[in-house]
Amino acid sequence: GIQVEQSPPDLILQEGANSTLRCNFSDSVNNLQWFHQNPWGQLINLFYIPSGTKQNGRLSATTVATERYSLLYISSSQTTDSGVYFCAVEQETSYDKVIFGPGTSLSVIP
Amino acid sequence: EPEVTQTPSHQVTQMGQEVILRCVPISNHLYFYWYRQILGQKVEFLVSFYNNEISEKSEIFDDQFSVERPDGSNFTLKIRSTKLEDSAMYFCASLIRAYNSPLHFGNGTRLTVT
Numbered sequence: 001g002i003q004v005e006q007s008p009p010d011l012i013l014q015e016g017a018n019s020t021l022r023c024n025f026s027d028s029v030n031n032l033q034w035f036h037q038n039p040w041g042q043l044i045n046l047f048y049i050p051s052g053t054k055q056n057g058r059l060s061a062t063t064v065a066t067e068r069y070s071l072l073y074i075s076s077s078q079t080t081d082s083g084v085y086f087c088a089v090e091q092e093t094s095y096d097k098v099i100f101g102p103g104t105s106l107s108v109i110p
Numbered sequence: 111e112p113e114v115t116q117t118p119s120h121q122v123t124q125m126g127q128e129v130i131l132r133c134v135p136i137s138n139h140l141y142f143y144w145y146r147q148i149l150g151q152k153v154e155f156l157v158s159f160y161n162n163e164i165s166e167k168s169e170i171f172d173d174q175f176s177v178e179r180p181d182g183s184n185f186t187l188k189i190r191s192t193k194l195e196d197s198a199m200y201f202c203a204s205l206i207r208a209y210n211s212p213l214h215f216g217n218g219t220r221l222t223v224t
Contacts, residue, residue: 030210031213033213041217041220042215045212045214045215048211048212086152096141096165097158097166098143098155098203100154100155103152
């Protein structure tokens with residue numbers, strides 16, 4: 001099956017700093033989503049982005065499907081951005097199965 | 111905005127007991143999923159369900175697990191005889207169609223097996 005890798009595994013930022021999280025995947029995908037898991041365990045959908053670039057406030061994401069990676073940019077980070085960021089992909093040949101990467105654990109300190 | 115709802119938010123059960131986790135997917139969605147997350151680990155796919163049958167399942171989804179859509183609105187996950195290692199957060203998700211649409215997750219049920 002498809003392999004999903006995320007980097008870095010852990011990240012500590014000073015409040016106000018910018019960061020880039022990366023997701024690599026080993027096969028062609030139909031769909032790709034970025035999620036934020038907050039301290040209460042909820043999975044918050046950030047972006048649905050199988051290709052192209054999207055922006056939502058301080059967050060933006062870019063997926064280059066032909067090169068099998070996606071990037072999540074966080075600008076002017078805030079303490080509320082802390083948590084785990086997951087990318088999740090749906091393999092082109094397995095459309096009923098969305099697979100999560102291992103996540104990037106982000107801590108934003110004041 | 112419509113959302114996926116899961117009940118209960120937290121369930122404690124004794125080893126060997128049966129447990130049923132309940133989910134109400136978004137009403138016009140057609141594909142339904144269960145995922146599991148053991149504390150501190152990644153979110154793992156368990157099973158997908160479409161047209162009243164399982165369409166994909168992982169190796170985790172063994173004979174102890176079953177899913178059902180009993181009444182056209184609820185979607186349930188049953189664990190027949192719980193083990194300590196079943197303790198995890200269980201997420202339900204739904205999708206309106208197979209392609210070009212995002213997965214919507216519920217807030218999860220935290221299952222603790224003692």
